[in-house]
Amino acid sequence: MYKQANWNKELIFEKSRSKRIGYQIEELTSEDRKRVEKARTNISKTILRESLPKIPELTELEVIRHFTRLSQMNYGVDSGFYPLGSCTMKYNPKICDEVASLPQIQHVHPYQHPSTVQGSLQIMYELAEWLAELSGMSKVTLQPAAGAHGEYTGIMIIREYHATKGNLDKKTEIIVPDSAHGTNPATASMCGFKIVVIPSHEDGCVDLNALRAAVSENTAGVMLTNPSTLGIFEQNIEEIISIIHAVDGLAYYDGANFNAIMGKVRPGDMGFDIVHYNLHKTFATPHGGGGPGSGPVGVVKHLESYLPVPTVGYNQEKNHYYFEYNHPNTIGKIRSYFGNFSVLVRAYAYILRLGNRGLAAVSEMAVLNANYMKKRSQDIKGFSVIYGKDKPCMHEYVLSARDLLRDTGISGLDVSKYLIDQGFHPPTIYFPLIVPEALMIEPTETEAKEVLDGFIEILEEVSDIAYSEEKSRILQAPINTSVKRIDDVKAARNPILSFKMLEEKE
Amino acid sequence: MTDSTRFVHPYLPQTEDQIKDMLAKIGVSSIDELFNSIPKKLRFSGELKLPKPHTEHQTLSRIKDILQRNKTVDDYDSFLGGGIYHHSIPSALPALINRSEFITSYTPYAPEMSQGMLQGLWEYQSMIAELTQLELVNSSMYDMATALGEAALMCTRVTKKEIFLVPSYLQPERYQTLLTYTKGPQIKVKCYPFDPITGRVNIEELIKIFDTYKDNISGIYIENPNFFGVIEEEVSEVSKIAHNCNGLSVVGIDPISLGILQSPGYYGADIAIGEGQGLGLPMNFGGPLLGLFATKNDKRLARAIPGRIIGLTTEKNSSNRAFTMTLQTREQHIRREKATSNICTNNALCALASNIFLSLIGPNGLKNIAESSMARAAYLAEKLNDIDGIKAPVFTSQFFKEFVFQITKRHHSDKFDEYLIKNGILGGISLTPNFPSLANSYLVSVTELTSYTAINKFVKILKDYLNGKGGN
Numbered sequence: 001m002y003k004q005a006n007w008n009k010e011l012i013f014e015k016s017r018s019k020r021i022g023y024q025i026e027e028l029t030s031e032d033r034k035r036v037e038k039a040r041t042n043i044s045k046t047i048l049r050e051s052l053p054k055i056p057e058l059t060e061l062e063v064i065r066h067f068t069r070l071s072q073m074n075y076g077v078d079s080g081f082y083p084l085g086s087c088t089m090k091y092n093p094k095i096c097d098e099v100a101s102l103p104q105i106q107h108v109h110p111y112q113h114p115s116t117v118q119g120s121l122q123i124m125y126e127l128a129e130w131l132a133e134l135s136g137m138s139k140v141t142l143q144p145a146a147g148a149h150g151e152y153t154g155i156m157i158i159r160e161y162h163a164t165k166g167n168l169d170k171k172t173e174i175i176v177p178d179s180a181h182g183t184n185p186a187t188a189s190m191c192g193f194k195i196v197v198i199p200s201h202e203d204g205c206v207d208l209n210a211l212r213a214a215v216s217e218n219t220a221g222v223m224l225t226n227p228s229t230l231g232i233f234e235q236n237i238e239e240i241i242s243i244i245h246a247v248d249g250l251a252y253y254d255g256a257n258f259n260a261i262m263g264k265v266r267p268g269d270m271g272f273d274i275v276h277y278n279l280h281k282t283f284a285t286p287h288g289g290g291g292p293g294s295g296p297v298g299v300v301k302h303l304e305s306y307l308p309v310p311t312v313g314y315n316q317e318k319n320h321y322y323f324e325y326n327h328p329n330t331i332g333k334i335r336s337y338f339g340n341f342s343v344l345v346r347a348y349a350y351i352l353r354l355g356n357r358g359l360a361a362v363s364e365m366a367v368l369n370a371n372y373m374k375k376r377s378q379d380i381k382g383f384s385v386i387y388g389k390d391k392p393c394m395h396e397y398v399l400s401a402r403d404l405l406r407d408t409g410i411s412g413l414d415v416s417k418y419l420i421d422q423g424f425h426p427p428t429i430y431f432p433l434i435v436p437e438a439l440m441i442e443p444t445e446t447e448a449k450e451v452l453d454g455f456i457e458i459l460e461e462v463s464d465i466a467y468s469e470e471k472s473r474i475l476q477a478p479i480n481t482s483v484k485r486i487d488d489v490k491a492a493r494n495p496i497l498s499f500k501m502l503e504e505k506e
Numbered sequence: 507m508t509d510s511t512r513f514v515h516p517y518l519p520q521t522e523d524q525i526k527d528m529l530a531k532i533g534v535s536s537i538d539e540l541f542n543s544i545p546k547k548l549r550f551s552g553e554l555k556l557p558k559p560h561t562e563h564q565t566l567s568r569i570k571d572i573l574q575r576n577k578t579v580d581d582y583d584s585f586l587g588g589g590i591y592h593h594s595i596p597s598a599l600p601a602l603i604n605r606s607e608f609i610t611s612y613t614p615y616a617p618e619m620s621q622g623m624l625q626g627l628w629e630y631q632s633m634i635a636e637l638t639q640l641e642l643v644n645s646s647m648y649d650m651a652t653a654l655g656e657a658a659l660m661c662t663r664v665t666k667k668e669i670f671l672v673p674s675y676l677q678p679e680r681y682q683t684l685l686t687y688t689k690g691p692q693i694k695v696k697c698y699p700f701d702p703i704t705g706r707v708n709i710e711e712l713i714k715i716f717d718t719y720k721d722n723i724s725g726i727y728i729e730n731p732n733f734f735g736v737i738e739e740e741v742s743e744v745s746k747i748a749h750n751c752n753g754l755s756v757v758g759i760d761p762i763s764l765g766i767l768q769s770p771g772y773y774g775a776d777i778a779i780g781e782g783q784g785l786g787l788p789m790n791f792g793g794p795l796l797g798l799f800a801t802k803n804d805k806r807l808a809r810a811i812p813g814r815i816i817g818l819t820t821e822k823n824s825s826n827r828a829f830t831m832t833l834q835t836r837e838q839h840i841r842r843e844k845a846t847s848n849i850c851t852n853n854a855l856c857a858l859a860s861n862i863f864l865s866l867i868g869p870n871g872l873k874n875i876a877e878s879s880m881a882r883a884a885y886l887a888e889k890l891n892d893i894d895g896i897k898a899p900v901f902t903s904q905f906f907k908e909f910v911f912q913i914t915k916r917h918h919s920d921k922f923d924e925y926l927i928k929n930g931i932l933g934g935i936s937l938t939p940n941f942p943s944l945a946n947s948y949l950v951s952v953t954e955l956t957s958y959t960a961i962n963k964f965v966k967i968l969k970d971y972l973n974g975k976g977g978n
Contacts, residue, residue, distance in 0.1 A: 004619060009826070011629060012861075012865050013629070021867075021870065022598070023596045023598075023867050023871055024871075025871065025875055033881070036881050038884070040766075054869070055636055055637070055868060055869050063602075064598055068602065071605040071607040073625075074620055074621065074623050075611060076607045076610030076611040078610045082612065090517075091517055095566065099569050102570070104570075104573035104578055105573070108577075108790070109792075109932065110590055110793075112586065113923055113927055116932065123572060133555050134554065145793070148849055149648060156689070182850075185843035188843065190659070190691070190848050192691060195843040232543070237545075264549065266550050269548055269550065286609045289611040290852055291646070291853045291856075333685075334683060335649055336589060336650065336651040336677070336683065339792075345569070352568065352569075353560055355557050357559060358518075364540075369520075371534075372531060391543060392532070420618055425619065481618040483826065484826075485822045486617050488819070488832070490820060492832050495817050496817060496819070497628075497803070498628075498631050499632035499636070500636060501641055502818060
């Protein structure tokens with residue numbers, strides 16, 4: 001049975017004892033002290049710190065124990081099944097972490113002379129080539145720090161494309177489907193565009209009539225993911241993109257769902273102009289509880305000159321890798337330096353481990369697992385699949401607890417809490433917004449059938465309980481975690497966001 | 507089976523029998539049939555031009571082989587800084603941060619089973635609040651450059667004005683990122699100059715620019731220490747100038763410097779940003795980093811801050827402590843196009859790392875690291891200045907752990923770089939390309955990890971070079 005550790009929630013600040021130390025550096029010599037004193041006299045008193053900051057004082061063991069206990073109150077892919085839809089929580093191979101911990105990766109400064117970082121540059125060059133091949137794009141930048149940052153890069157490229165043509169005055173709108181992830185409209189808005197939302201067709205795909213009605217000479221581009229957030233492949237994708245291209249709009253591919261299509265179909269072949277990848281999803285780099293991620297962006301040939309600077313080039317004759325700054329239409333810099341390198345190197349190792357055949361097998365097994373779960377879970381009383389009920393899904397599907405709520409009062413949220421109690425991370429809930437009581441399930445390829453069956457059994461159990469009189473077992477859940485249901489309303493109404501604020505309240 | 511499904515691999519668990527069972531349950535005869543929704547003519551039929559599958563051993567060998575062409579700061583003596591620094595990383599830190607319950611978790615969307623990460627991030631917010639003396643801290647941005655971009659956007663959201671003033675000494679990549687971020691909302695970035703003698707911002711010039719634009723100024727940015735390593739003294743004056751036009755005061759910091767220097771909250775900053783890499787993150791060739799972002803706890807600012815924020819609350823039916831993501835109505839998953847930022851995945855693990863780092867070093871450790879770096883940098887400057895043909899530091903104002911030196915003798919800068927590398931030295935960022943007024947000038951950085959042996963060697967190599975041994 002699942003039972004999470006439940007240590008008391010004593011704060012690191014509350015464990016502090018004056019004068020304890022957890023780490024030592026080489027002591028300052030008397031010469032050092034003299035130099036510090038001399039420097040201090042050169043600095044205006046108004047800018048010198050009068051007292052030390054009140055950060056905690058603990059021994060090394062106390063720190064180790066505090067954070068070890070915190071880790072025991074956390075749940076990762078290594079702890080158990082994590083079918084969080086659209087997040088692709090697959091197993092993160094340890095070899096990739098081992099590679100990322102090498103000193104030749106970690107102990108390298110970004111401003112070192114290129115002759116001293118040929119290894120790093122080679123890894124970046126090859127990774128970018130491989131990613132381009134996988135999506136059918138011409139060139140890839142590895143700089144974006146996360147998926148949304150990749151979206152930002154892509155939409156800025158769309159902006160710059162229209163700007164260089166002198167069309168920015170009229171190219172003011174980005175089209176986004178109503179099932180899109182929130183980052184899509186937020187990104188387009190940050191880049192200065194108006195958002196035009198188009199409703200989904202009853203089959204869950206883009207409504208072509210709605211799209212035609214929305215497209216105009218003001219259309220700068222469209223943001224789509226294919227398969228969609230419903231796990232359905234847009235069969236009309238070529239037509240959708242030709243409608244956009246007809247008004248000189250560009251088509252952006254959100255790579256959140258790339259795990260479904262490797263070696264099967266490429267966004268470039270569908271007609272997309274710009275693609276982002278989430279290395280922390282498809283390419284198995286650990287998500288770290290909210291990042292760092294990595295969101296490389298690929299573009300077709302005619303958009304290469306818009307990529308952020310620099311990209312990595314290779315001179316075969318001299319076997320020399322170099323930074324290429326010559327992108328005449330570049331959108332500029334989107335961050336400092338060259339990308340989340342230790343994430344990039346993990347993805348590089350992952351691609352090597354699977355290779356060309358293996359990546360295709362990844363997508364095949366991810367799709368198999370999702371379809372198996374879809375078939376079994378939609379047969380459970382109270383659950384249904386609203387969009388694409390009778391057709392195979394891709395790597396994920398959206399289960400609805402609408403009937404369960406109507407019949408028994410048990411909501412999708414309640415179901416998710418019950419799953420937690422049985423040791424499963426719940427699916428993404430209440431997204432996409434167009435599915436009532438949505439449970440978005442993405443098993444990934446790395447989970448064994450036994451695990452999938454175990455999860456389905458719990459869904460069956462929830463249904464049995466909900467339709468019986470013993471609902472309190474669901475409504476009380478979770479009880480096996482380090483906290484029970486949390487008062488979110490209090491958190492928002494009475495925000496306590498730091499120890500300083502807590503002290504002021506107490 | 508005709509499918510390529512029997513690709514046997516440790517990351518792919520389904521056995522042949524299981525695959526058969528699953529296909530039967532689904533009601534299809536092959537895995538390929540599951541992809542029938544993809545129009546035939548779009549299907550990729552060739553072979554991907556990617557490497558063949560590698561075993562773990564092959565993977566490691568190939569990467570180690572490639573990495574032989576990297577030199578590290580262990581191989582060479584490094585004096586590189588400019589935003590990324592080689593500071594101490596206690597061994598306890600990677601041991602904790604690599605615990606798989608942390609590293610293999612997603613954003614804490616299921617808070618009941620993610621209390622560890624949530625508490626760790628809340629403590630991070632608390633640490634940064636204490637260092638900056640600004641109460642409201644988000645749980646990280648990608649890096650300082652994007653934090654600056656987001657700060658400029660926030661200033662306009664709050665003030666509805668569109669001119670953002672920045673000093674002309676900004677680190678070039680940070681400045682260029684700011685220019686990109688401000689394009690969409692059409693915010694105008696204007697530079698105010700620095701004094702070529704002191705290396706600090708020129709307040710009189712700032713006031714002139716302020717007088718020209720004051721009705722439209724959304725915020726004024728200053729860095730402390732600045733890109734030249736110089737400690738800015740008139741920071742509270744700059745804050746006052748910003749407030750005089752109802753703009754916001756934004757300060758960029760190196761958190762390590764706060765072991766010596768006053769917190770930005772004390773001198774009137776509304777927003778503090780910074781690069782948190784020095785707080786326990788390896789340099790990693792420039793990423794991942796940690797964008798610090800803190801603001802005053804003021805309703806107007808709290809509504810406008812970008813990024814994730816963790817709150818302390820209780821369980822619904824008890825007074826037991828619990829942590830959860832909060833103030834989410836600002837964020838993209840709720841507000842969509844009206845969100846304060848598009849940021850979703852941030853750099854949470856880096857934030858947790860810096861919480862662990864600060865917990866280990868404590869207040870005295872922070873002070874020691876700051877003072878040791880400062881003392882060693884001062885030593886290097888003294889020794890360099892003794893060399894005929896070098897002026898160190900170039901600027902008269904006190905510096906922290908970095909400073910600018912100038913080679914006053916005629917020399918060939920390409921050869922200079924080569925000479926340093928040949929002699930096992932990484933360093934000196936040439937300022938000439940971005941700051942034409944600083945010809946033949948280099949930014950050097952020293953930390954508590956820079957040994958006196960390394961410093962003396964660097965000094966000797968420079969002396970030899972200027973004595974003609976470098977063939978200049």
